[in-house]
Amino acid sequence: MAALRRRWIGILILVGALYAVPVLVDHPYTLHVLTVALIYGVLASSVNLSLGYAGMLSMGHMGFAGIGAYTMAILVQRLSFPYWLAFLSGVVLAGLAGIAVGVPSVKLRRSSFVIVTLAFGIIMHLFFNNLDDLTGGAVGLPDVPRPPALQLGSWAVDFTSNTTFYFLVATTAIVVVGMLHLIARSGFGHLLVSIREDEELALMRGVNVKLYKVVCLGISAGLAGVGGMLLGSYLRVVAPMSFEFRASIDVVLITVLGGVGTLAGPLLGAGLFVALPEYLRITNELRLVIFGLILVVLILYSPQGLMKVVEAAIGKVSPGRAGRHHNGDSVTRVGYHG
């Protein structure tokens, strides 16, 4: 019980810190870095759902993110949809794209699934880049709106300021991680893990493996859409560059860096991936050279990611946490053997 309470206190402190940053640090650059990191955290969390819980490695997740972002931008700009209705449509369409990709591909061998999602991501990028009339071609769609002001009685929250938009992004990240937590603890989540661990066994026990995998990919793609729309709204532009094949690799990398199948891992990974190089003042290329190497070393020596390293460190400090792996909810955090 003490361990559990300590865990909740830890989560509360983290959430509090997330919200306190703009109040404590009046520094636009820090805010920018954190906003981008949290958006990538959302994108990585969506990868985490399909990869970490159901064992489906998608190399085309930015394709889903792009579908969400372009849907939202086009609906708002061309058809004058209200922002949040367009946002919701973006989530739904990205989710449907996930289902459409999932239906024919989840029954394939794992290697083929990787390739199909990769091909999907590349095809989507080619569409974004070449359907000039619809997507604005290589330039993309400029002047993507921020969400409208939120009216709470006489108090209005206006998202055009980067500070308030940060709160929106932070809240979304917390909600997404909370959602993943609930999914992981639910019967659905346990079935996903059982599929990841042994698909044959799950099939024999009568689990509708295909259905669960498709639904999982659909939710994951919808979440990627959320990430894509936040990115578009924040940068005020939706352009094909954001949804490249290598961006899809980046989000997988972030997930693995932080820890596949752990809740906080993707946020940790995104923080390191986005923030560290900004502050070390190294070029983007050198950053990717270093992260590429780190990834290889990590996969060789600690395939469960940095979260595992952090947990082990915390476990050494406070014995209460080390025992957690043996209690009830350990099923969602058992080692990832992909």
Next chain:
Amino acid sequence: MGSLIAEQVFNGVMMASVYALIATGLVLIFGVMRVFNFAHGEFVMVGAYVTTFVFAATRNYFLAILAAMAALAVMGVIAERAVFRRLRSLHGQVIAASGLLLFFQNLAVLLWGPHALRTPVPYRTMIVNVLGFTVSVQRLLVVGISLVIMLLLFLFLHKTRLGTAIRATAQSQDAAYVVGIDVDRVHVVVFAISAALAGLAGALIGPLFLTYPTMGSLPLLKGLAAVIVGGMDSIVGAILASLLIGITESISTMFISSGFKDAVAFFMLVVVLVVRPRGIFGSAVRGE
């Protein structure tokens, strides 16, 4: 119209030779080691850079090609020893290879700059007349050299002890151990050959197009498409699929905007996987 089609078909065959070199390398390591090398495109890129530099120093294109193949064989051995032999799971391999991809692509930018380099091989501008239409000697060289190397590879795999050992290991690793094949050595050799083929692909396309850090990405993806369409474990299948993809792609530019040309291979890939998951020429699925 007729000569235009013939020209596109020849272009298709030329690109297909490059895809086939890449696809064959991928099939070899996938067949023998069940390893999926996503960083293979970066091998192509490094091969092109080696060619560019050796050609600049010696003015001898054929020497540059050999240097690229040799350098890549060494790189392949290092990659196998340091990374891939330790990774058994598919996801581990894919992720490690993605790490290598980021590493090599960005290292190339740091070392040699983001701009494209020219390799002024004289064969690019040398024109000959073949069967009534004109082609550059460089394009003929791409097809010719690929053909010769593929034949040599076929002879090696079928007529030598080591080649037979490789085929045996591809059929069953356990059985290979039982009959006393040095499986470890087979793995190293296969990786070296595969990387050398990628180096050759780079050496051939570098002078035709340009040499730049991300030049390996698209050819790799086309090669991967050919591997899947061809059935994962068959070299002949991969070669036929390369031809199918190369020619279809090339002819498609007559009908659709060239921006979508690259989508052709991936549409074919998705259609084939959905309709016939084992690939057009694939045998029954063996494990993961």
